Amino acid sequence: MNFKNHYGSVAIITDGPIIIGQFSGNINARLVNDFAAGLKKHICDLAGKPWAYISHSTNLYATTPDAEHGFVSLLKELKDTNCKATAFIFSSSIVLNQMKRVIAQAQSPIQILDCLYDDLDSAKAYVLKQLESAEMAC
Numbered sequence: 001m002n003f004k005n006h007y008g009s010v011a012i013i014t015d016g017p018i019i020i021g022q023f024s025g026n027i028n029a030r031l032v033n034d035f036a037a038g039l040k041k042h043i044c045d046l047a048g049k050p051w052a053y054i055s056h057s058t059n060l061y062a063t064t065p066d067a068e069h070g071f072v073s074l075l076k077e078l079k080d081t082n083c084k085a086t087a088f089i090f091s092s093s094i095v096l097n098q099m100k101r102v103i104a105q106a107q108s109p110i111q112i113l114d115c116l117y118d119d120l121d122s123a124k125a126y127v128l129k130q131l132e133s134a135e136m137a138c
Contacts, residue, residue, distance in 0.1 A: 001042075003034035008060070010035045014042055017051045018127055020120075024059040032063075032070035039074070043081050050134055052085040052127035055099075056120055062094050068102055075106035085130030087115045087123035 001012040008025030012035065019042050021035060043051065063071065090096045096112070103110050117123040 001038045003031055003038070005031060007031075012038045012042060014045075015124070017046065017049060017131055018054060018124060019043070019051060020054045020056050023055065023057040026061050027063040027067045029064060029066035029070050032067045032074070036070065036074045036077075039078075043078075046082075048082060050082050050084045050131055052087070052131055053083055054087045054089065054120070054123045054127060056089045056123070057095060058089055058091045060090070060095050061092060063098055068098055071099075071102045072105045075102060075108055079108070084134040085115075085127040086110055087117055087126050088112060089117050089120060089123055 003010050005028065008023065008027045008031055010024070010027065010031050011022040013020040013022065019039065021039070088096075088099065090099070096116070100112055103112055115123075115126065117126065
């Protein structure tokens, strides 16, 4: 599932129980809204099973203030969706600082520096381990 405009783009990819959001360019509120709708559809398709999310954003430059607010709302909405792990891949300190603000404003327990990775394979290994631990705890 792909969404784009003149400023940026986002793709949603699933890999088993992992949902990957690939962001590029500059993200505005419209792209966040499209992403949120697509993400919710993918979550619904998982039918309540545990899942993990990876933000693969090595080509993301920044988000607009309105987009940042959209991410806060989305993160609040996702609290009760059985997401067991989250990982982030950022190459921009601007994006990292924006995501820190989003997490704080959403009052999320995510500790971003504990789940920040340099590449997709490392991020996948982390979330898969977290999913496995969550399944064993049940």
